[in-house]
Amino acid sequence: MFDTMTFTKTLGAFCGALLLFLFAKWGADSLYAVGGGHGAHGEEHVAGYVIEVEDSGEAEVEEEGPDFATLMASADVASGAKVFKKCAACHKVEEGANATGPYLYGVVGRPIDAVEGFGYSEALLQVGDTWTPEALFTFLESPRKAAPGTSMSFAGLKKETDRVDLIAYLDSLDD
Template structure:
């Protein structure tokens, strides 16, 4: 049933199909490449350029309240809800490290002070202590605040969430 000739035919069919697909891709690239694929430059690129006059005025970006104002009016209950995102890797009990260090007393604590946790060298760039400003910057985008950090969290984009979380963490250790 499955002899050498059948195997040769199947292998030839598979190789032939791959060859047809490769030639099809090459033909499509030549047909649909920007400029038709025939050496046309930028002036023959597909699409239209719509020129718009510049009014010369800069757009005024409205800034919200300062972070210190948000922190003063932060909701600790909302911060507890935001912490659920952190609880997969962090604990609130002193000395109980998970994937990340425990966060009990983190506000004002030295950056690498959690006992028993091996910190990466990247956290030295954050500063000496976890001040409110350092926590705010780190929570917004950990990889930007400490390039090379092993923390895989993408960050909290909303300032109110960060303020609520920092207020919650600060409330835990009196």
């Protein structure tokens, strides 16, 4: 009862419907997101006029947290080991054991592109010459911001305490 011709017609109808749906989606995207320009996602809306305001002369001062040395003095190695679990998907701590990323044994204080056999992206050379604790602190906050163009897809660690704990943990691995 279900012969080749019926199967071919059914498959053709399904493919035609899918193609029609894709063309409709493409047309709607180009019409509403790009062409109109009103309310497109990611578009910044600008006011039609600017209201001038007098400057009161008082500049707002951002409250700065503790300095880097104070943060490092209070770093917790055990907490850093827990934070490292986020890194363990791509990095290993055994010397010479590269994964998606280079091994991190002895990373604190070593040159940035020192692991032999690992292809570093050129963007990492913007960070500096050596993985100092300060360079790691900045890099770990947002790798893509610290080294634009890096192939590292990690979003970063926003909390300062997580970053210093991780640096203390990595530094403790090789004594």
